[in-house]
Amino acid sequence: MRKMIVIAVYLSSCMGSVLSQERVAATQEQQTMIEAKISSAAKKMNSMICDFEQVKISSLLITNAVSRGKMFYRTSTANTTSLRWEYADGYTFIYNNDHIQLLSAEGKTLNSVKMTRFFREIMNTMLMAVNGNGVADKNKFTATFYMDKNHWYVVLTPVQRELKNMFSVIELVFNANDCTGERVEITEKSEDKTIITLINKKLNVKIDDNKFLINNVK
Numbered sequence: 001m002r003k004m005i006v007i008a009v010y011l012s013s014c015m016g017s018v019l020s021q022e023r024v025a026a027t028q029e030q031q032t033m034i035e036a037k038i039s040s041a042a043k044k045m046n047s048m049i050c051d052f053e054q055v056k057i058s059s060l061l062i063t064n065a066v067s068r069g070k071m072f073y074r075t076s077t078a079n080t081t082s083l084r085w086e087y088a089d090g091y092t093f094i095y096n097n098d099h100i101q102l103l104s105a106e107g108k109t110l111n112s113v114k115m116t117r118f119f120r121e122i123m124n125t126m127l128m129a130v131n132g133n134g135v136a137d138k139n140k141f142t143a144t145f146y147m148d149k150n151h152w153y154v155v156l157t158p159v160q161r162e163l164k165n166m167f168s169v170i171e172l173v174f175n176a177n178d179c180t181g182e183r184v185e186i187t188e189k190s191e192d193k194t195i196i197t198l199i200n201k202k203l204n205v206k207i208d209d210n211k212f213l214i215n216n217v218k
């Protein structure tokens with residue numbers, strides 16, 4: 001009997017620990033705090049290099065498609081923002097001061113109106129995860145904030161028609177310790193899901209200008 005009581009207490013303790021890690025809705029005061037801390041951290045960061053893992057989940061795929069690569073981010077005092085999304089298989093997306101270019105493994109430009117529009121929003125989403133810009137843009141999204149012991153979660157539901165036609169919901173996950181983006185989960189209109197995790201982050205490192213060079217754009 002005593003042994004049963006000990007086991008019950010142990011299980012109850014474990015369950016309490018698990019529940020304490022579950023995310024809960026942030027209060028308005030907590031939301032304001034989260035936005036302020038993300039903004040403050042972003043202002044102190046002028047560049048980032050990190051590895052990423054991207055998982056594509058689709059009913060059309062037998063198994064999840066996993067891709068890996070490297071991300072380069074840089075901002076300047078002139079308010080220009082640059083992002084390079086470099087896959088290990090050679091495909092690369094470059095976003096530089098609102099210009100975007102898609103390159104094949106051979107360096108051939110793959111831009112099309114449809115692809116450019118879609119990947120521009122993907123790049124904008126990644127920038128939100130890196131610097132928090134756009135999270136409070138009520139013209140594009142309604143934002144709901146959650147938190148647990150180690151993370152902050154920003155769930156964005158598109159309200160802009162163009163975005164609603166592409167995405168059902170976007171979730172940004174920030175590390176509560178250093179206030180930087182850690183994961184992005186994008187659910188498309190088709191219910192396909194893409195999960196991108198940023199790892200091995202290095203902040204405020206020098207990045208060569210060539211990383212953000214876009215052909216035919218001065």
